[in-house]
Amino acid sequence: MSVIYNKDCAQFQLNSRSFTYLMQVKDGYLLHLYWGEKIDNRDHSYMFWEQGRAAFSPRQENCGGFILDDIPLEYPCWGRGDMRTPALEIINPDGTNIIDLHYESYEIIDTKPSLEGLPAVYAEQGDKVQTLIITLRDKISDISVMLYYTLFEETDILTRHAVIKNDSKQSVFINRAMSAAVDFDHKNFDIISNFGTHVRERNIERAPLKYGKYTMSSRRGASSHVHNPFLIMASPTADEVSGEVYGFVLVYSGSFTAEVAGNQFSSARTVIGLNSEEFGWKLNPGESFITPEAVLTYSPAGLERLSDNYHKIFRTRLCRGKYRDIRRPVLLNSWEACYFGFDEERLKKIGTCCADIGIELLVIDDGWFGVRDTDNCSLGDWVVDKRKLPNGIEGIYNHLKPLGIDLGIWFEPEMVSPNSDLYRAHPDWCIHIPNRPRSEGRYQLILNLSKPEVCDYLYASLAEILKTGAIAYVKWDFNRNMTEVGNELLPPDRQREVTHRYYLGLYSLMERLVTDFPDILFESCSGGGGRFDAGMLYYMPQVWTSDNSDAIERLRIQYGTSLVYPMSAMSAHVSASPNHQTDHTTPFDTRFTVALTGSFGYELDPTSLSEDEKAAVLRTAGIYKEYGDRIVNGTYHRLRNPHEENCAAWCIVSEDKGTCIAGYVLTHVRLYENNERIRMRGLKKDAVYVEKFSGREYSGYQLCGYGIPAPLTLEYRSLLWIFEEKK
Ligand code: DGJ
DSSP states (O other): OOEEEEGGGTEEEEEOSSEEEEEEEETTEEEEEEEEEOOOSSOOGGGOOOOOOOTTSOBSTTTTSOBGGGSOBSSOBSSSSOOSOOSEEEEOTTSOOOOOOEEEEEEEESSOOOOTTSOOOOOOTTOOEEEEEEEEEETTTTEEEEEEEEEEGGGTEEEEEEEEEEOSSSOEEEEEEEEEEEEESOOOOEEEEEEOOTTSOOEEEEEEOOBEEEEEEEOSSSSOSSBOSEEEEEOTTOOSSSBOEEEEEEEOSSSEEEEEEEOTTSOEEEEEEEOTTTOOEEEOTTOEEEOOEEEEEEESBHHHHHHHHHHHHHHHHTOOSTTTTSOOOOEEESHHHHTTOOOHHHHHHHHHHHHHTTOOEEEEOSOSBTTOSSTTSOTTOOSBOTTTOTTHHHHHHHHHGGGTOEEEEEEOTTEEOSSSHHHHHOGGGBSOOTTSOOOOBTTBEEBOTTSHHHHHHHHHHHHHHHTTSOEEEEEEOOOOOOOSOOOTTSOGGGGGGHHHHHHHHHHHHHHHHHHHOTTSEEEEOBTTBTTOSHHHHTTOSEEEOOSOOOHHHHHHHHHHHTTTSOGGGEEEEEEOSSOTTTOOOOOHHHHHHHHTTSEEEEESOGGGOOHHHHHHHHHHHHHHHHHHHHHHTSEEEEEEOTTTSSEEEEEEEOTTSOEEEEEEEESSOOTTOOOOEEOOOSOOTTSEEEETTTOOEEEHHHHHHTOEEOOOOSTTOEEEEEEEEOO
């Protein structure tokens, strides 16, 4: 049993492989006692600690009870004395905002419940998983909260969410409802998070927690390029392989907040959930509200283990579908090859060329529908542009099929161009506020997916194309953030529900599509990585990592993304040199080595390649085909940090530890520097490995101990090693 209720001391103890998470009921309150290295099962009451000197913070029950402002609480509420960041804030029918939750009951089940309408981690038969459900209630307002904790014992994962129910006879408003809150008895942490922007996503920031709040958030109606919905708390000395680290990830694609506060007694409180700056929800009598899921993990052994916990759970118990555990088809995307400038003849030529160089799937990106010769029209009109493709999608499909190449297609379903038939027919289907200007971004507006008829239209128009059977892959793009948010069909007191309702609409639309078209590989995209989040991964197992396809830039982007997200989720392509975004000239092999870590493809015009380059594509596509399954399911080790050094290095070790694919790239010229050697991790020390390209043999001890020399001096040069165990 990994979830235990110790009746004698009213303690809930959740034990995973490496951690213990501990709560206690005391004087009616649900207290948080401990989260950290695994401990034995016994009475842990001594861990409860109240300073008792919060001079200005009132005590409960007429001065005899707790100082709520001072104690570790499991799901803190606003209104009764805890002045720190709350998890829950309710507006009562009388307009006051107080809720005071007391313990009512618990239940332990041996499954992982799904979250209705929301993406979430799931369990499969045979998983060691248990769920603890604790019900809290405010007896005065009759609002209850069910806290869900599912423990994946073997992978050190704890998922959490809350269900808020109105058992009263009047409506209330939820002002704030976090998915998880955790109190720590000290604030001696570094906070690690991602920051960035379009084409520069997921840089890493590491900063000591100070007094006051540290907030990573998005109010953009998307998880965004700017911050990512996760937060890591690390002991100050923690590095890749040592030290305690805690992770909080939200399974959500819209606006979010992740906050840590250093409080008055040098304690810390972390919360993660919907962004309450824009969120609100009216809860009528008898109704429930489900928060998105938060996925928590703990590593006693540094960041690498934390990332590995997330990679495993997201890859195998969040992603779904037939591509979950296998390498993805080697694709060639038309975007950087032709942008909007293609027609049937050009695509056919590209397709024919693809067949000779090992490509398995040709993706027609933006520009195949409406009259879209540039980005200022036609979104919403998902009808083939017969000027460009006179024989329709089928014309291309019929050309590719005998060549053994599948066809993929780009959509941006959530958008509408003002210059489109859809907009002319339904000007009110976009997100807007009546009588206010509608701000365009990239000449487009966002369809209001909080309106069911809009979702139905989108399902029908996409399904119309997908059901032809011609399409094997869909790239699902989303190229602006939300403004003028409203839904004129909802009453004024429900306007703060719109962005969350939008995501409920989007999730239900995607669920219908992935269910009805299970053989299609869906790839999420938002100008690259503007919605690289766990919510999207539930529907689409890979994401176009960034619109920056420069291999050297990608080193940093992919490194930052790997903190939380698996390599198989990162779509990575070999693009043309000089690169279209940065003008960097980079050797082909370097571009390949960097792209090989992710879901692999090419983003260039194959008809313009020299014979040597074509041979290089054929050779490298072959390497991905041979090792792709091992890469998808392998363990990723970050060996050098391109955010801090003038190089990057990593290795991916297959599940059986029999194969290790390692890459090294110099990001800056290095003349007459010290000898460089790269030490592998995760290998069988006493095995002997043969390096594929050189034929040299090394023991696991050698590769992990001394390492392998990396004698590069010139900028953007790289080394790729594939070590295979000698049988
Ligand atoms: C943004 C995407 O990230 C690109 O890859 C491409 O699909 C363009 N949109 C097309 O408009």
